[in-house]
Amino acid sequence: MSIGTTLLGLLESGPRHGYDLKRLFDERFGHDRPLHYGQVYSTMSRLLRNGLVEVDGVESGSGPERKRYAITDAGVTDVSRWLSTAEKPEPYLQSTLYAKVVLALLTGRDAAGLLDVQRAEHLRLMRELTRRKTSGDLADQLVCDHALFHLEADIRWLELTASRLGRLAREVGA
Amino acid sequence: MSGANTAEGTEALLTATRLRKYFGSTAALNGADFTIDSGEVVAVMGPSGSGKSTLLHCLAGILDLDGGTVRYDGHELSALPDTERSRLRRSDFGFVFQFGQLVPELTCVENVALSLRLAGVARRRAESSATEWMARLEVDDVRDKRPGQVSGGQRQRVAIARALVAGPRLIFADEPTGALDSLNGERAMELLTGAARDTGAAVVLVTHDVRVAAYSDREVVVRDGQVLDTTARIAGTT
Numbered sequence: 001m002s003i004g005t006t007l008l009g010l011l012e013s014g015p016r017h018g019y020d021l022k023r024l025f026d027e028r029f030g031h032d033r034p035l036h037y038g039q040v041y042s043t044m045s046r047l048l049r050n051g052l053v054e055v056d057g058v059e060s061g062s063g064p065e066r067k068r069y070a071i072t073d074a075g076v077t078d079v080s081r082w083l084s085t086a087e088k089p090e091p092y093l094q095s096t097l098y099a100k101v102v103l104a105l106l107t108g109r110d111a112a113g114l115l116d117v118q119r120a121e122h123l124r125l126m127r128e129l130t131r132r133k134t135s136g137d138l139a140d141q142l143v144c145d146h147a148l149f150h151l152e153a154d155i156r157w158l159e160l161t162a163s164r165l166g167r168l169a170r171e172v173g174a
Numbered sequence: 175m176s177g178a179n180t181a182e183g184t185e186a187l188l189t190a191t192r193l194r195k196y197f198g199s200t201a202a203l204n205g206a207d208f209t210i211d212s213g214e215v216v217a218v219m220g221p222s223g224s225g226k227s228t229l230l231h232c233l234a235g236i237l238d239l240d241g242g243t244v245r246y247d248g249h250e251l252s253a254l255p256d257t258e259r260s261r262l263r264r265s266d267f268g269f270v271f272q273f274g275q276l277v278p279e280l281t282c283v284e285n286v287a288l289s290l291r292l293a294g295v296a297r298r299r300a301e302s303s304a305t306e307w308m309a310r311l312e313v314d315d316v317r318d319k320r321p322g323q324v325s326g327g328q329r330q331r332v333a334i335a336r337a338l339v340a341g342p343r344l345i346f347a348d349e350p351t352g353a354l355d356s357l358n359g360e361r362a363m364e365l366l367t368g369a370a371r372d373t374g375a376a377v378v379l380v381t382h383d384v385r386v387a388a389y390s391d392r393e394v395v396v397r398d399g400q401v402l403d404t405t406a407r408i409a410g411t412t
Binding site for chain 1: 385389391
């Protein structure tokens with residue numbers, strides 16, 4: 001999943017310090033793999049360099065300076081582009097797809113549409129594999145079947161998630 | 175008419191516009207649009223109870239509409255008299271259902287030949303064509319058995335042969351592999367879509383199974399009584 005774009009999406013609700021961003025990310029998407037502080041600060045430096053965030057204020061106290069980041073218009077465009085573009089179907093997409101769905105809900109975008117677009121992209125690849133399988137030998141068939149079963153499992157997840165969007169929206173507080 | 179024309183500017187084989195169908199106070203279809211071109215295989219998907227089968231029955235003129243129009247090859251189906259609609263269904267449409275729905279008292283070859291016989295084709299010629307289609311569907315060895323004496327997979331292939339024998343331009347398949355295991359289901363789909371492509375027939379394929387839908391050229395999803403073309407939707411996101 002794109003940690004940078006996910007952090008950007010979390011900034012859409014208002015400026016935040018790096019520490020807040022890490023906490024929010026871990027709470028929503030970290031599960032058993034929380035972000036390292038270094039990962040957050042290096043990602044924010046990159047986003048700053050690319051003009052996707054700007055420094056909204058700096059607090060200095062007894063410890064190191066704490067920068068507060070705000071998303072720029074270019075950053076919002078980047079989040080929109082990410083959410084509206086289908087992922088290349090491949091194994092273990094769930095964390096990325098889950099992050100996209102939650103962010104779409106949190107930012108008031110079309111989460112159902114996002115799932116439809118992804119489903120159609122998965123099905124497009126399934127069509128391609130089915131054509132290859134139909135004209136191939138047994139080895140082709142078995143290789144294609146393996147990929148087809150994984151894609152089918154993803155689509156079942158997409159369908160189930162689509163049917164639970166209302167509940168998910170309530171649970172993430174969207 | 176909106177959606178009636180293909181990209182090349184020719185009229186689609188079948189165009190349904192703003193279909194409405196109610197069962198009591200429940201709207202099964204509520205402004206559904208659908209288009210299929212000659213030779214195209216379109217999968218109709220959607221959750222259970224979403225109205226997929228109702229859409230198929232409305233498109234085929236089996237169910238009367240509460241609103242909207244279905245145009246097939248220049249004719250508005252609902253405007254045709256019943257006899258004309260039945261004739262069109264026999265000559266131009268083929269049907270495959272989940273459980274085959276063969277006539278149990280007839281042999282398999284008699285089942286396949288039935289639509290030709292009803293159209294007035296002599297028995298010998300009708301059964302000769304039926305046998306050719308059964309060979310193509312790899313079930314000619316059961317031609318003289320009754321449906322109850324053959325396996326589910328064979329029965330469904332007999333049903334597919336029956337749908338194809340009269341040379342339909344449009345095949346309506348409602349969960350055609352729903353009663354089959356995955357190997358038999360996949361073979362049935364290969365044979366159905368392969369034969370349809372070779373003859374230029376279009377197929378409306380209602381299924382809840384994405385692996386079956388993967389044999390189509392395009393999919394639409396029935397949701398809240400409307401038809402969403404997700405293939406077009408993804409094309410529009412790039």
